[in-house]
Amino acid sequence: MARALGIISFSENHIWVEGLETYRSIPAFSFLGRYRVVDFPISNMSNSGIDRIQVYIRRKPCSLVEHIGTGRHYNINSKSGYLQMVFADSQEDKDYYNTDIKAYAENLDRMVKASNTHVVIAPGYMVYTQDFDDLLKQHDESGADVTLLYHKVDNAKEAFLSCDFLNLNKQKGVESIERNNGTTKNRNIFMDTYVMRKEIFLDLVQAAQKASSMYTMKHIINDMCGELDIRGVAHKGFFAPIDNLKSYYDANLSLLDQKNVKSLFSEEWPIYTRTSDSCPTQYYETADVKSSFVSNGCRIEGTVENSVIGRGCVIKPGAVVKNCVVLADTVIGNDVHIEGQVVDRLAKVTRMKEIIAEPEKPGYVKRNDMV
Amino acid sequence: MKQNSMLAMILAGGRGSRLHDLTNKVAKPAVSYGGKYKIIDFPLSNCANSGIDVVGVLTQYESVLLNSYVAGGGSWGLDARDSGVFVLPPREKADANLDVYRGTADAISQNIDFVDNYDPEYMLILSGDHIYKMNYAKMLQAHKDNGADATIAVIEVPMKEASRFGIMNTDEETGRIIEFEEKPAEPKSNLASMGIYIFNWKLLRKMLVADMKNEESSHDFGKDIIPALLNDGKKLLAYKFKGYWKDVGTIDSLWEANMDLLDKKNGLDLDDRTWTIYTEDVPTLPQFISKEASIKRAFITQGCIVEGEVQNSVLFTGAKVGPGAKVIDSVLMPGAVVEEGAVVTRALVADQVKIGSQAVVGSADSEHIELVAKNVKG
Numbered sequence: 001m002a003r004a005l006g007i008i009s010f011s012e013n014h015i016w017v018e019g020l021e022t023y024r025s026i027p028a029f030s031f032l033g034r035y036r037v038v039d040f041p042i043s044n045m046s047n048s049g050i051d052r053i054q055v056y057i058r059r060k061p062c063s064l065v066e067h068i069g070t071g072r073h074y075n076i077n078s079k080s081g082y083l084q085m086v087f088a089d090s091q092e093d094k095d096y097y098n099t100d101i102k103a104y105a106e107n108l109d110r111m112v113k114a115s116n117t118h119v120v121i122a123p124g125y126m127v128y129t130q131d132f133d134d135l136l137k138q139h140d141e142s143g144a145d146v147t148l149l150y151h152k153v154d155n156a157k158e159a160f161l162s163c164d165f166l167n168l169n170k171q172k173g174v175e176s177i178e179r180n181n182g183t184t185k186n187r188n189i190f191m192d193t194y195v196m197r198k199e200i201f202l203d204l205v206q207a208a209q210k211a212s213s214m215y216t217m218k219h220i221i222n223d224m225c226g227e228l229d230i231r232g233v234a235h236k237g238f239f240a241p242i243d244n245l246k247s248y249y250d251a252n253l254s255l256l257d258q259k260n261v262k263s264l265f266s267e268e269w270p271i272y273t274r275t276s277d278s279c280p281t282q283y284y285e286t287a288d289v290k291s292s293f294v295s296n297g298c299r300i301e302g303t304v305e306n307s308v309i310g311r312g313c314v315i316k317p318g319a320v321v322k323n324c325v326v327l328a329d330t331v332i333g334n335d336v337h338i339e340g341q342v343v344d345r346l347a348k349v350t351r352m353k354e355i356i357a358e359p360e361k362p363g364y365v366k367r368n369d370m371v
Numbered sequence: 372m373k374q375n376s377m378l379a380m381i382l383a384g385g386r387g388s389r390l391h392d393l394t395n396k397v398a399k400p401a402v403s404y405g406g407k408y409k410i411i412d413f414p415l416s417n418c419a420n421s422g423i424d425v426v427g428v429l430t431q432y433e434s435v436l437l438n439s440y441v442a443g444g445g446s447w448g449l450d451a452r453d454s455g456v457f458v459l460p461p462r463e464k465a466d467a468n469l470d471v472y473r474g475t476a477d478a479i480s481q482n483i484d485f486v487d488n489y490d491p492e493y494m495l496i497l498s499g500d501h502i503y504k505m506n507y508a509k510m511l512q513a514h515k516d517n518g519a520d521a522t523i524a525v526i527e528v529p530m531k532e533a534s535r536f537g538i539m540n541t542d543e544e545t546g547r548i549i550e551f552e553e554k555p556a557e558p559k560s561n562l563a564s565m566g567i568y569i570f571n572w573k574l575l576r577k578m579l580v581a582d583m584k585n586e587e588s589s590h591d592f593g594k595d596i597i598p599a600l601l602n603d604g605k606k607l608l609a610y611k612f613k614g615y616w617k618d619v620g621t622i623d624s625l626w627e628a629n630m631d632l633l634d635k636k637n638g639l640d641l642d643d644r645t646w647t648i649y650t651e652d653v654p655t656l657p658q659f660i661s662k663e664a665s666i667k668r669a670f671i672t673q674g675c676i677v678e679g680e681v682q683n684s685v686l687f688t689g690a691k692v693g694p695g696a697k698v699i700d701s702v703l704m705p706g707a708v709v710e711e712g713a714v715v716t717r718a719l720v721a722d723q724v725k726i727g728s729q730a731v732v733g734s735a736d737s738e739h740i741e742l743v744a745k746n747v748k749g
Contacts, residue, residue: 033657270654279641280406280672
């Protein structure tokens with residue numbers, strides 16, 4: 001058994017992904033065709049030997065619950081370990097009262113009881129890979145009270161605008177956590193990932209509740225920067241927070257570059273997901289597929305270029321799918337030309353022969369829609 | 372408790388020696404097929420889909436991989452409390468010496484104690500090396516409706532090929548089996564046995580106990596048990612199966628069965644969501660098709676990376692086709708790699724085999740399909 005308890009947190013109130021989030025929470029979003037966003041944090045924990053994991057769910061739980069199920073596919077011992085879904089339903093009619101702190105407080109007895117000495121908190125809405133065991137070691141070695149994971153970026157002016165950044169001193173000490181307001185291009189974007197001893201975690205939950213009923217973990221940590229030894233550790237590799245339609249779209253399509261694939265995936269670090277038992281994909285005589293990730297169970301007779309295709313999609317003859325993220329079980333009809341779209345599950349695009357958006361401002365076709 | 376009225380036993384001990392190097396280290400049921408499957412996924416999925424809860428898998432030849440593959444049964448959903456997949460290799464017993472299974476019937480005989488634990492009314496005997504989709508519940512219904520002692524699934528084969536099979540001569544009206552002929556020189560019928568039997572267990576148990584003691588017997592269902600039942604005047608029914616069925620005994624037929632999947636209206640229809648064929652789940656990326664790739668008529672599964680040209684071919688889990696490489700009329704088994712500029716034509720490249728850069732294997736006008744079981748240097 002690992003010493004750390006894993007916590008998968010939900011996104012904060014200001015984050016809303018238009019279209020997609022109407023139907024499911026961000027962790028349940030399809031990613032790169034065959035994955036869901038939550039597969040990344042859970043696999044990271046599982047691969048790091050963390051076998052007790054709580055997944056906090058705030059809104060629209062169906063899709064996520066269906067996907068996680070017993071959690072068996074995440075390679076977690078089913079007796080000594082568990083993958084627990086925790087529903088944060090605080091009956092508050094104002095969403096901004098539904099904070100992570102509130103959800104943790106409601107489940108505090110579970111955490112107190114667990115024999116784990118540490119907690120690792122990772123967000124359910126960011127895609128990255130990270131060895132948490134390694135992070136725990138760095139946390140030990142530094143002697144810090146709280147360790148925060150961040151990613152150094154040089155495009156904070158136009159991206160990561162729903163994220164926060166860490167103000168670090170020369171010793172990697174965290175001086176404050178602030179919202180990225182897009183004024184500076186170089187930022188240490190906070191990955192909403194924390195490592196700390198369990199007692200500190202419990203103290204922080206208590207302190208946050210005392211301070212304000214709208215406080216989040218981030219708020220209280222920011223307040224504690226003077227009192228506690230809070231340090232940042234830089235993350236290396238692919239990092240994509242999913243915080244709006246554009247970042248979702250970009251994160252998917254950026255993985256068509258094999259360089260990015262190599263910085264997210266490795267053979268020693270499998271990303272687990274639920275199998276759908278779909279058969280391999282059929283490419284027919286008229287198929288023309290280039291620069292794309294294609295999931296199983298598709299039947300392709302048309303053209304696919306620079307796109308990510310989910311499971312069980314049908315691309316009919318004469319159809320052109322370009323720069324698109326197509327979710328599972330959709331049909332792109334004969335001679336339909338779509339570009340720059342996120343096509344949600346089960347949509348059938350047959351009558352509209354042209355739906356085109358620029359990749360800078362991707363379009364969205366609704367779930368189950370007949371277009 | 373649920374009534375296990377029919378228990379299934381899958382005979383999975385055969386080597387399939389005509390598959391040559393493909394079965395050096397694994398038994399034939401563990402040979403890969405159709406991009407992501409193994410042959411044994413078909414009988415196991417058929418069992419799961421037919422509502423059979425308990426399946427025994429009789430292994431013998433090179434059974435390590437097969438044992439670990441089927442153990443647990445979770446991949447086919449056969450892991451509920453009252454169900455399970457049980458691997459049954461030969462074992463030493465208090466009252467008998469350790470002995471290999473001497474024949475298909477002996478494999479069941481040696482596991483009578485296992486079957487007795489479940490006390491089933493009917494016993495379904497299956498072969499682990501055939502590719503087909505079949506609802507055994509319907510076959511059981513026919514067996515019951517006709518009050519048969521045993522029911523044998525048969526399929527019509529072309530008359531000129533009938534001499535390769537075990538042929539059932541039947542009364543055309545009732546479907547009752549009159550005579551069984553193993554590979555007859557001059558076949559009287561074209562109804563071939565599919566090696567799928569339903570027996571009333573009490574009767575079969577009695578026959579097996581007698582057969583075990585019979586020193587003349589070769590302990591085989593086709594050669595001994597079926598003829599003995601006919602001799603005893605038992606009611607044996609032929610159950611006609613219509614649909615895709617393939618015994619992939621040779622490299623050519625294994626290749627052909629894979630090529631069948633490229634037809635838009637192939638008889639197997641693996642995309643049929645009412646009869647899913649389940650298989651082991653492997654954590655790989657979805658298939659990636661690069662900018663330079665070209666794919667026409669292909670069946671490709673997860674984990675593949677295609678950077679070259681693929682035509683009329685089936686690519687199994689994790690197969691890779693490098694830039695400028697060509698794969699034509701071929702089958703790339705799991706993890707097979709065709710490096711830059713190499714050309715593969717009418718070949719079956721075995722698991723994990725690497726075809727080096729610029730190498731050429733197989734040819735368009737070969738009589739047989741070339742099996743590439745060792746790395747080819749570039």
